[in-house]
Amino acid sequence: FEPINPDRRAARLARAADLWDLRRIARRRTPRAAFDYVDGAAGRELTARRTREAFESVELLPRILHGTATADLSTSIAGAPSALPFGIAPTGFTRMMHAEGETGGARAAAAAGIPFTLSTMGTRSIEEVAEAAPDGRRWFQLYLWRDRERSLDLLRRAQAAGYDTLLVTVDTPVAGQRLRDTRNGMVIPPRLTLGTVLDASVRPEWWFNFLTTDPLKFASLSASSADLGTLINTMFDPTLSFADLEWIRSVWPGRLFVKGVLTGEDARKSMDAGADGLVVSNHGGRQLDKAPVSLRALAEVRTAAGPDVEIVLDSGVMGGSDVVAALCAGADFVLIGRAYLYGLMAGGQQGVERAIELIAAELRVTMQLMGAATVSDLGPGMMRTPWGAE
Ligand code: FNR
Secondary structure, eight states: OOSOOHHHHHHHHHHOOSHHHHHHHHHHHSOHHHHHHHHOOSTTOHHHHHHHHHHHHOEEOOOTTOOOSOOBOOEEETTEEESSSEEEOOOSSHHHHOTTTHHHHHHHHHHHTOOEEEOTTOSSOHHHHHHHSTTSOEEEEEOOBSSHHHHHHHHHHHHHTTEEEEEEEOSOSSOOOOHHHHHHTOOBSOOOOHHHHHHHHHOHHHHHHHHTSOTHHHHTTOSSOBOHHHHHHHHBOTTOOHHHHHHHHHHOOSEEEEEEEOSHHHHHHHHHTTOSEEEEOOGGGTSSTTOOOHHHHHHHHHHHHOTTSEEEEESSOOSHHHHHHHHHTTOSEEEESHHHHHHHHHHHHHHHHHHHHHHHHHHHHHHHHHTOSBGGGOOTTSEEOTTOOO
16 A cells, blocks of 8 residues: 555646646545545625625726736735745645645645735644745744633744744634535544544545544543544634734734635724734634625725735635735735645645645736736726625
8 A cells, every 4th residue: 555656746737727626636535524624714705705706797808909918916915025925824724634734735835925814723833834844934833722821822833933924813712614514523633433543544645645644633632532623712812902012913924814804894903003014804704604795805904004004814715816806905914724725635735735836827817818918917996796885
């Protein structure tokens, strides 16, 4: 039994023409509970669905006879360059999706010249990710622990390991209700049951990788198997407030973005508390079901924050034309969560590289078809939306 045949994997990934193909490969190769943890969202998954529908409903306006021989996809965000106008969002428990986990994502991001964000719930340490891709650009995401010393320790380590930007996630005072996880009986660390054994027999590669790369890291998260909601709710502070944000600001010297802003008022308050930028995000629809669609919320946040504040958008981005839509709607930069994880599940680091490559290729051709030579050419007036200008 050979767990990974690189040639076959490369051929499989090369045949994926878009992110939806990668998602199909991912589903075949990953145990159901892990795939559903990624693919699913909160409640009835209304926000997740509406978030995708918003991207599908836009019309991008081509400018005819405005040809460009090439499109320059590079930009700058949080004080440094990025080869592409998108980066990798923070995701927890990533080694459950693929044994390489965060190091696969960080190496792929570094190779592409884009930022990689490590989550507080990451399954590789701050230092491991830095060592895996020393030349890569690193961002760190913070969930505020009940125990402030633990938060401080993470921030100091992130700073020492060269993470230049902090995303403070504010939409998770408690964990959203992920019904697929409940239905799948999903626990961390995974428990051996008849179901998981059967799953193992059809996905030997995933299990082989998982079991040979210390699953104890998961065990250390919790004394006994716990569902994700319980795990998150016992660790993080549900009383998180703007005063806490000010405290985080006072102890983090680098750039600070508040992740999970969806209204103009919260944008203003976040800036007043000392944020350098904002991440307009509904957490991929995984927290408050019926929360606003981030693409639609962008206009209000942009108006409140003003033209000079850097705004990053995430949630629902599955291709280059979605990146274009976000930039036309007023974002400076985009993060991909599931799109990255589908790539990771489909083929580790190589799969993430394929995901980035597919998004970049679609971005390039979309920009050229629209007559946009640079990322800054994309803006208002190049997209029509059914919701008009909000
Ligand atoms: C997330 N997200 C997330 N966000 C965060 O701030 N900390 C975290 O630990 C996680 N964990 C996490 C796990 C998984 C499996 C997913 C899919 C998402 C949210 C993430 O950063 C981002 O906001 C969304 O993924 C964006 O939506 P899309 O791109 O997945 O549609």
